[in-house]
Amino acid sequence: MRRNNDTKYTPSTGTVEVRKAVCQRLKEDCGVEYQPAEIAVSNGAKTCVYAALRALVNSGDEVILSAPYWVSYIELIQMVGGVPVVVEASEAEHFKITPEKLAVAITPKTKCMILNNPSNPTGMMYSRQELEAIAQVCVEKDIYVISDEIYYRLAYDNREFTSLAAISPEIKERTLLVNGVSKSYAMTGWRIGYVAAPAPIAKVIGNYLGHCTGSPCSISQRASAVALSASQEPVEELKAAFEARRNYMVERINQIEGVSCIKPEGAFYVMMNVSKLVGKELFGHVIQDADDFASLLLKCGKVAVVPGTGFGAPGFVRWSYATSMENIKEGLDRLTKFLRNVPA
Numbered sequence: 001m002r003r004n005n006d007t008k009y010t011p012s013t014g015t016v017e018v019r020k021a022v023c024q025r026l027k028e029d030c031g032v033e034y035q036p037a038e039i040a041v042s043n044g045a046k047t048c049v050y051a052a053l054r055a056l057v058n059s060g061d062e063v064i065l066s067a068p069y070w071v072s073y074i075e076l077i078q079m080v081g082g083v084p085v086v087v088e089a090s091e092a093e094h095f096k097i098t099p100e101k102l103a104v105a106i107t108p109k110t111k112c113m114i115l116n117n118p119s120n121p122t123g124m125m126y127s128r129q130e131l132e133a134i135a136q137v138c139v140e141k142d143i144y145v146i147s148d149e150i151y152y153r154l155a156y157d158n159r160e161f162t163s164l165a166a167i168s169p170e171i172k173e174r175t176l177l178v179n180g181v182s183k184s185y186a187m188t189g190w191r192i193g194y195v196a197a198p199a200p201i202a203k204v205i206g207n208y209l210g211h212c213t214g215s216p217c218s219i220s221q222r223a224s225a226v227a228l229s230a231s232q233e234p235v236e237e238l239k240a241a242f243e244a245r246r247n248y249m250v251e252r253i254n255q256i257e258g259v260s261c262i263k264p265e266g267a268f269y270v271m272m273n274v275s276k277l278v279g280k281e282l283f284g285h286v287i288q289d290a291d292d293f294a295s296l297l298l299k300c301g302k303v304a305v306v307p308g309t310g311f312g313a314p315g316f317v318r319w320s321y322a323t324s325m326e327n328i329k330e331g332l333d334r335l336t337k338f339l340r341n342v343p344a
């Protein structure tokens with residue numbers, strides 16, 4: 001690194017090398033053309049969502065998102081002075097916002113929506129047709145979309161991922177596409193994410209980042225440029241391992257009485273419906289809600305799941321299968337015992 005002089009500040013939106021690598025990856029994987037001036041690289045996708053909101057949202061502007069949502073969105077919207085407008089998406093709707101519900105939620109104060117595809121926490125994905133319908137509403141109503149596509153490489157059953165920006169030039173003009181190396185390359189600790197957006201917006205993001213983060217870590221940028229440009233074969237291996245774990249987890253959950261789940265199409269999460277357990281007595285305690293269930297499962301069953309309340313999904317808990325098959329088996333065995341009132 002020292003020999004290559006990679007130890008210095010870089011441009012605030014990242015080196016030309018890493019931004020070119022991002023453009024190449026977006027073209028190959030998503031069929032969308034961007035120039036390096038339209039890319040801002042920063043410290044993880046989380047900072048990129050924040051910087052995108054910073055660039056778009058003025059105090060009091062409304063930002064639409066669907067529930068279940070990734071926990072940080074609400075906080076990030078509020079941190080820039082925006083007002084989150086939450087649209088419920090039920091399990092029967094596969095946890096996805098419909099164009100009709102989106103249209104109803106838009107007001108003169110709406111600046112943008114956040115779309116997360118594939119989704120954390122639900123693992124559900126939008127098809128090209130669904131994206132076309134959402135894009136049509138956004139273009140007609142002239143709102144921006146922050147499209148968080150961080151799990152795009154983890155799409156199962158040979159499902160084709162469609163980037164929102166690939167739908168039409170009109171929606172691309174209004175899209176701030178967020179992605180990064182954290183999930184696709186299992187490089188969470190390297191802290192590299194990026195936003196792809198029309199040049200004037202990318203410039204505003206760059207101005208903000210220049211004063212806020214300076215530049216992303218030079219060493220991580222070099223490593224990310226390699227991950228993005230080298231053979232993508234390891235990503236396919238990672239995906240195959242996740243798909244096997246998903247299949248196992250979904251099948252097991254749906255065999256256990258009292259709980260159920262729909263089959264996620266991407267990412268590495270399963271939303272388990274625990275609403276039937278509310279009011280049931282386990283270990284001398286009557287379950288009040290999903291939070292209560294999650295605490296009792298941790299205490300008496302020795303399994304950690306995330307209660308859905310934080311995701312705007314009461315009645316659900318989220319499992320992650322970003323862990324070994326052994327851990328998954330053990331976790332589900334423990335859940336089975338727990339539901340039979342057998343201590344771990």
Ligand SMILES: Cc1ncc(COP(=O)(O)O)c(C=O)c1O
Nearest residue numbers: 044045046070120150180182193
């Ligand atoms: C939907 C979603 N967006 C963004 C992020 C943040 O990614 P990063 O670790 O690159 O900041 C995560 C991480 O969990 C996520 O689930």
